[in-house]
Amino acid sequence: MESVPDHSMPQIKEIRILCVDDHPLIRDGIAFALQFQKDMKLVGEAKHGEEAVMQFERLLPDVTLMDIQMPGMNGIDAIHAIRKVSPRAKIVVLTTYAGDVQAARALEAGASGYLLKSMLRTELVVTIREVYEGRRRISPEISATLSEHLSANDLSPRETEVLRSVAQGRSNRQIADALLISEDTVKGHMKSIMAKLDAGDRTQAVIIAMKRGFLQA
Structure with a gap:
């Protein structure tokens, strides 16, 4: 069959x-x-x-x-x-x-x-x-x-821009000149950045930001 x-x-x-x-x-x-x-x-x-x-x-x-x-x-x-x-x-x-x-x-x-x-x-x-x-x-x-990092504050676009310049080795004066802002404004941004990232200094802020992905894009 x-x-x-x-x-x-x-x-x-x-x-x-x-x-x-x-x-x-x-x-x-x-x-x-x-x-x-x-x-x-x-x-x-x-x-x-x-x-x-x-x-x-x-x-x-x-x-x-x-x-x-x-x-x-x-x-x-x-x-x-x-x-x-x-x-x-x-x-x-x-x-x-x-x-x-x-x-x-x-x-x-x-x-x-x-x-x-x-x-x-x-x-x-x-x-x-x-x-x-x-x-x-x-x-x-x-x-x-x-x-x-659920409750952590995100970096603003300007803070990210400032920190990226720091990562490139620029001084506060160089960053201020490049972004057309005052040096005191740059210092203010850095103070805010270090507080948000819980960083003790500029170098640590860059390291933390790179690890978390703020500076990848």
């Missing part, structure tokens, strides 16, 4: 993924990892934010993996643009930076996941599945840092 094909088995729903990163090795590594997942398919890649938005509009992926630091439009701006196209877009940030500032900005922009690139091998697949299913997933290290 001729066998009848069994059509009762449910078909595996593929999670369509867009990968955005300016480093080819990262994109290749993610493509390699995803090829072994029966429920996942890499449908597109992008090297920077502008291309990410175009690829998203064209492909409408289920999950987008987004780097933060890229030439041109950065990842956070790309998240904002993609969420304008599709408010329900599911985006996982992939980054080398553990700072709470970038994480907070990415989550505020609409990211559903935040994963350090050092954890891709162990966490990538699980994170994609959880975000696809509508849950938020953040690396424990990032969650701890976010909780630690």
